[in-house]
Amino acid sequence: FRHGEASQVFVSTPDGAVPFGEHEPLVIVAGPCSVENEEMIVETAKRVKAAGAKFLRGGAYKPRTSPYAFQGHGESALALLAAAKEASGLGIITEVMDAADIEKIAEVADVLQVGARNMHNFSLLKKIGAQDKPVLLKRGMSATIDEWLMAAEYIMAAGNPNVILCERGIRTFDSRYARNTLDLAVIPVLRSLTHLPIMIDPSHGTGKWEYVPSMAMAAIAGGTDSLMIEVHPNPSKALSDGPQSLTPDRFDRLMTDLAVIGKAV
Ligand code: PEP
Ligand code: MN
Structure with missing residues (x-):
């Protein structure tokens, strides 16, 4: 592993470069799980931007447990993300599932997301490391911290040093009340092991919107550099x-609460 000073990852967005890192302002990434249609993604982008988010998240290619579940709109959703980017000025973060899609996703995305299910996909990690967009690397749902850091090494060793680590909850013995166990202890642990910026995703971490605000605040208290929050204009129809998605109104309230306790949002 690499030790030493905390590093920043600078991401260029239409509104200018946004730095991620220990000594930088908290970065908020928000948006729906999936890009569903133009109206919802543009509306969500405008609302989260007005509340202080710097990035819009939204999946075009979705890694679903069931092959019969909605798989994302794919390429057509990339055009909708481009429209939302244009309308809001937000940076775009979206997942790459297949290395064959990297180029076209990178035309609209400012950060390429590697999802939890692909954290161990070493050929994808090598290919994503060989291009120059910053990478958001989610922790595999059963990955140890060493395995996660080695996945980051795959990307960096391939030539891309701009990796952000995102904790999104791990599988433990009890998923009755929360979808995953959000491992907030990784914040100080990662600080001692790596210079890379840290993101916490309390939405996938808990699976229930009711639990998202308190875990977002706990993550800030623990020293996270950024947060990923799922926001949908009509969660019951998502x-x-x-x-696990906040409405835009609930997201507004969360952002107000975070501003009180956070590093300047
Ligand atoms: C997501 O960000 O919507 C997602 C699929 O996350 P994860 O890979 O953490 O399950
Ligand atoms: Mn999701």
Whole structure:
């Protein structure tokens, strides 16, 4: 592993470069699980931007447990992300599932996301490391911290040093009340092991929107550099991850609360 000073990852967005890192302002990434249609993605982008988010998240290619579940709109959703980017000035973060899609995703995305299920996909990690967009590397749902850091090494060793580590909850013995166990202890642990910026995703971490605000605040208290929050204009109609999505109004309230305790949002 690499030791030493904390590093920054600078991401260029239409509104200018946004730095991620220990000594930088907290960066908020928000948006729906999936890009569903133009109206919802543009509306969500404008709302989260007005509340202080710097990045819009939204999946075009979705890694679903069931092959019969909504798989994302694919390439057509990339055009919708481009429209939302244009309308809001936000940076775009979206997942790459297949290395064959990297180029076209990188035309609209400012950060390429590697999802939890692909953290161990070493050929994808090598290919994503060989291009120059910053990478958001989610922790595999059963990955140890060493395995996660080695996945980051795959990307860096391939030539891309701009990796952000995102904790999104791990599988433990009890998923009855929360979808995953959000491992907030990784914040100080990662600080001692790596210079890379840290993101916490309390939406996938808990699976329930009711639990998102308190875990977002706990993550800030623990020293996270950024947060990823799922926001949907109508969660009960969402095509994926509705139960863990905040409405734009609830997101506004969360951002107000975070501003009180956070590094300047
Ligand atoms: C997501 O960000 O919507 C997602 C699929 O996350 P994860 O890979 O953490 O499950
Ligand atoms: Mn999701």
